[in-house]
Amino acid sequence: MRYHLTILLSFFLAAVLASVNGFSQQSEQEKLFDLEAQKVSARQRLITHQLDSAILLSDQGAYEKADEKFKVVLKNLKSIPSDFTFHFGKNSFHLGLYKQSIDWLNKYIQLKGTSGQYSEAAVDWLAKAETALLKEREVQARQAGEVLSRDYDIDCGAAGKVLCPICSGTTVVVKKGYLNETYKTCPYCNRVGFLSCEDYNKLVRGELIPSSN
Numbered sequence: 001m002r003y004h005l006t007i008l009l010s011f012f013l014a015a016v017l018a019s020v021n022g023f024s025q026q027s028e029q030e031k032l033f034d035l036e037a038q039k040v041s042a043r044q045r046l047i048t049h050q051l052d053s054a055i056l057l058s059d060q061g062a063y064e065k066a067d068e069k070f071k072v073v074l075k076n077l078k079s080i081p082s083d084f085t086f087h088f089g090k091n092s093f094h095l096g097l098y099k100q101s102i103d104w105l106n107k108y109i110q111l112k113g114t115s116g117q118y119s120e121a122a123v124d125w126l127a128k129a130e131t132a133l134l135k136e137r138e139v140q141a142r143q144a145g146e147v148l149s150r151d152y153d154i155d156c157g158a159a160g161k162v163l164c165p166i167c168s169g170t171t172v173v174v175k176k177g178y179l180n181e182t183y184k185t186c187p188y189c190n191r192v193g194f195l196s197c198e199d200y201n202k203l204v205r206g207e208l209i210p211s212s213n
């Protein structure tokens with residue numbers, strides 16, 4: 001009986017020891033894990049701080065300084081938060097980097113569609129950047145001595161009218177949204193699908209004003 005008890009007791013002791021050993025091993029691992037997590041979150045905080053101050057600087061008009069901080073974030077993050085794409089795209093516009101601006105603003109719109117916090121602003125800035133890029137290209141073309149068609153009145157031929165290039169003669173403009181398409185009457189050709197030669201020439205110069213309905 002005593003013998004059995006001793007065996008039982010030693011089994012019990014072994015089990016206790018094993019569990020204590022297991023427990024201390026686990027807590028050692030947990031400590032390492034915690035340390036690693038602390039490092040990661042400290043780094044994350046640092047980057048978040050950089051991003052916040054980049055946005056603030058950009059809003060204050062310090063675009064160059066903001067750009068430096070945005071680039072620190074880019075260098076240190078593997079996965080870029082979607083809001084970053086908007087702020088960086090907008091800041092790039094102010095630096096006159098229109099292609100870069102268009103690239104990042106488009107990224108925001110692709111990611112967030114029309115429902116993002118900055119969707120409306122992103123579309124506005126994108127339009128500004130596209131216009132600025134077009135103007136810049138025109139200036140470059142003129143400096144290079146290129147002859148541009150918009151400087152000339154184009155003869156539309158005997159018919160005196162041209163198929164409306166905005167709606168391709170369908171009188172309807174399709175706007176491709178993020179999720180669906182919307183249809184709208186073409187604001188340029190007055191529901192006929194054609195433009196007079198005069199209006200056509202105005203259109204290519206960007207001088208034809210669309211009707212509001």
Ligand SMILES: [Zn+2]
Binds near residue numbers: 164167171187189190
């Ligand atoms: Zn039209």
